[in-house]
Amino acid sequence: MPKKASTHSAIPVEKLDELQAAAELAELASLIAHHDRLYHSEDAPEISDAEYDALKRRNEIIEIRFPQLVRPDSPSRKVGAGAATGFKKVRHRVPMLSLNNAFSQEDVSGFLDSVRNFIKELQQDPGVPIEVVAEPKIDGLSCSLLYRKRRLVQGATRGNGEEGEDITANVMTLSEIPRILPGDAPELIEVRGEVYMTDEDFLKLNASQEATGGKIFANPRNAAAGSLRQLDPSITASRPLRFFGYAWGEVSRAFAETQWEARRCLSEWGFTLNEPSRLVRSLEEMLAYYEEIQAKRSRLGFSIDGVVYKLNRWDWQKRLGFISRAPRWAIAHKFPPERGQTRLKAISVQVGRTGSLTPVAELEPISVGGVLISRATLHNQDEIERKDIRVGDTVIIQRAGDVIPQVVEVVLSERSKDNQPFVFPTQCPVCGSRAIREPDEAVIRCTGGLVCPAQAAERMIHFASRDAFDIEGLGQKNIETFYREGLIQSPPDIFRLEERDGRKGVPLAEREGWGVVSARKLFDAIRRSRTLPLDRFIFALGIHQVGQATARLLARHYVALSQWEKSMKAAQDPQSEAYQDLLSISGIGPSMANDLLAFFAEKQNLQILEELSSMLTVTDYAASQIESPIAGKTVVFTGTLESMARSEAKARAEALGAKVLASVSKKTDYVVAGPGAGSKIRIAQQLGVKVLSEQEWLGIVRTVKAG
Ligand code: IVH
Secondary structure: OOOOOOOOOOHHHOOOOHHHHHHHHHHHHHHHHHHHHHHHOOOOOOOHHHHHHHHHHHHHHHHHOHHHHOOOOHHOOOOOOOOOOOOOEEEEOOOOOOOOOOOOOOHHHHHHHHHHHHOOHHHOOOOOOOOOOEEEEOOOOEEEEEOOEEEEEHHHHOOOOOOOOEEEHHHHOOOOOOOOOOOOOOOEEEOOOOOOOHHHHHHHHHHHHHHHHHOOOOOOOHHHHHHHHHOOHHHHHHOOOOEEEEEEEEEEEOOOOEHHHHHHHHHHHHOOOOOOOOEOOHHHHHHHHHHHHHHHHOOOOOOEEEEEEEEEEHHHHHHOOOOEEEEEEEEEEEOOEEEEEEEEEEEEEEOOOOOOOEEEEEEEEEEEOOEEEEEEEEOHHHHHOOOOEOOOOOOEEEOOOOOEEEEEOOHHHOOOOOEEEEEOOEOOOOOOEEEEEEEOOOEEEEOOOOOOOOOOHHHHHHOOOOOOOOOOOOOHHHHHHHHHHOOOOOHHHHOOOHHOOOOOOOOHHHOOOOOOHHHHHHHHHHHHEEEHHHHOOOOHHHOOOOHHHHHHHHHHOOOOOHHHHHHHHHHOOOOOHHHHHHOOOOOOOOOHHHHHHHHHHHHHHHHHHHHHHHOOEEEEEHHOOOOOOOOOOOOEEEOOOOEEEOOHHHHHHHHHEEEEOOOOOOOOOEEEEEOOOOOOHHHHHOOOOOEHHHHHHHHHHHHHOOO
C-alpha cells in the first residue's frame, strides 16, 4: 500500500496537542523515509517535489513548536537533508558587546567621571545626579532572542560578538523564554540576556551525570553552555536551563526612555529579570549595592561574579556609544575571589577512574562566601611541593566562580615546627598496588588497573571494547551494572558469567531489558571472544601507554603470549638481555617500557594474567595475522627506495607480518638495499644476512596481499 499523505495534516499546527504532534512526527518520519527511498533508490517517486517539500516543511514546523518531540530519526536530521553537522551561523545585526571591568572603587568612580566628561550637561552642572541601574552580573552565557511579529523566531549565541550560532531549536526548549510577546511589545525586538543554571540544578545534574557515567561539569556556567550548545535539542530540553533578560539589540521602535523602564517592560512581556536590582544615584549608593550583593552572593541560588552598572537614560546611552567591544555607558564591577583561612587537617589521596592519584586537602570546615568548605583540591604532587603545603598548616583557600575550592597558599607565620613535608604514597590507597610517576608527567598513577576497584569498571569497558575482546552486548552500561552487583569484579569474571548466572540474584534472561535471546547472545559473544590474537589481548589489558599500535609492536616481537610474559618478567632487571631486547623494539621507549614493567611487577596483575591464559586461547601473532613469506621475518631497509617512501615500505612490510628494525644484526633476515646504501650492506654480508635489491623485495611482497 503506497502511503500518500498524513492523516493528521488537516489540523493546523497551532492546534495540535502534544500527543497528536508526536503521532504525526512519527508518521512523517516513516512517510518521508518511504518517499526518500522511492526517489533515491528506486527512481520511482509517487509524489511531486512540491508535495514532498510540503511534508518536510510540516515536519519542521511541528518540530519548532514541539522541540522536545524531535525524533532521533527525524527527516530534519538526516545527512544531506539539512544535516545537523554543526550549528548554522547567525550574524548579529547589532553586535553583542562585552563589558569593561572595574575591580576597585577607583575604577567605578573613574567610570562615573568619564560619563560626566562625555555628556556636556553633566559637565556644566556637577549637581545633576547620574542615575544608574545596578544589577547582578550572572555567570552564564549570553544569548540573543529574536522576536518577529512578537513571535520567537531565532535564538543565537554571542559567538565572537559579530557572529554567533543558531540555537533556535534549543532555546525553544527553555520554559522561561516566552514564545510570544504581548501586543504592546515592538514588532521586532531582539531580547538579550543570560542562559544559566541555578546552583541546586547544577549539583543535581552533576549527580545524575555521575550516576549515568555522563560528563561532569566544572561549574554552573560550563553546565549551562554544554547543555545549550547541543546539536540534539532534546538533550537541551532535559537540562534545567533558565534565562534572565537584561538587554536588547535590534528594535523596531523605542519602547522605553530608561533602562529601568525597559526592565519593567521585559518583565511584563514575560521575562524573568536578574534580581535584586536597584536604581542608584551616586558612587556611594553604587558601592553600597555592591557590598550588599557581595554579602548575599552565596544565598542568591545562582552564580554571579560581580554587579553591572548601566546608565539609566537611554538617550545618554546612545550618545555615549561604544569603544572597541564594550559600551561606554556600562561597566561590570567584579567581586574578588572568595577566600578564607583554615587549618589543613590531613591530605588524602583519591584514585580516579583512569588510575590517577589526586591529593585532596581535608580542612577544618570553614564558611567561604556562605558555603561550608571542608575539602579542596591540591592537584598533584608538584603543586604540594611548589606551595610547600604541609599537614597541620594554616592555609588560605579560595572559591573563584568554580565550585572546586583551591588552596592558594600557606600562612607560613603560623606554621609549627612539627609540620613535616608531605610524602606522596607509593602505593594506591584503594588497592595497594604500586603507584608510579612517569618522568615527564605530573600525575602519579596506580598500576593495578585491572584489579583496582577505583578503575575496574573503566578498565573492563576497555577490555570488552571493539578493538580489544570485542564482546558485543558488553558495553559501558552493562559492565557498570554487573560491576555494581558484584557479578564481574575483574576480567576473568566475564568468562564465568554464564556458569555463574543466576547464582547471585536474578538470572540475566529474567532481568528487565533482557530476555532469553539477548542473554544467549551475550553468552555466545563472550564465548566467541575467548579466542583472540595476541595483539588484541595485549591491548585489552589497558596498560598505560600501550595502545593498539604498541600492542601490535609487542605482539609482533614476542609472537606468543607465553614468550611475552616470560620476557616481561625477565626484563624487570634493567641489566638483563630481556630489557635490552624490549628497548630494541622500534617504537618502544624507556617510558613505555617502564609502564609495561610496572604492570608486570604487580602480583595481582600476574594473577589475572594467569587466570586469563587458562581460560582463553590467545593465538600467536604472525600465525593469526597473515599468511606471508615474510611473516615473522626481520627486515632492515637501507639506502633510497625508488618505488615508495621508506615509511610506506616499512608500513607494508609490517602489514605483512615482518618486523622492521633500523640496524642489522645476526637476527636480521633480510636487508633491502636501494641506491646509496652503505655500511649496512657490508655488515649484512659479514653476518651472512641476505641482501635483497628493491626489485627482489617487491617480488616477494607482491606474491601476497596484505590481510
Ligand atoms: S549587559 C552591552 N547585564 O557579562 C552590555 N551583561 O562581561 C551587554 N552579563 O556578555 C551586557 N550579567 O553575557 C549585562 N546584568 C548583566 C549581565 C551581563 C551577566 C554578561 C553578558 C556579557 C558579559 C560581559
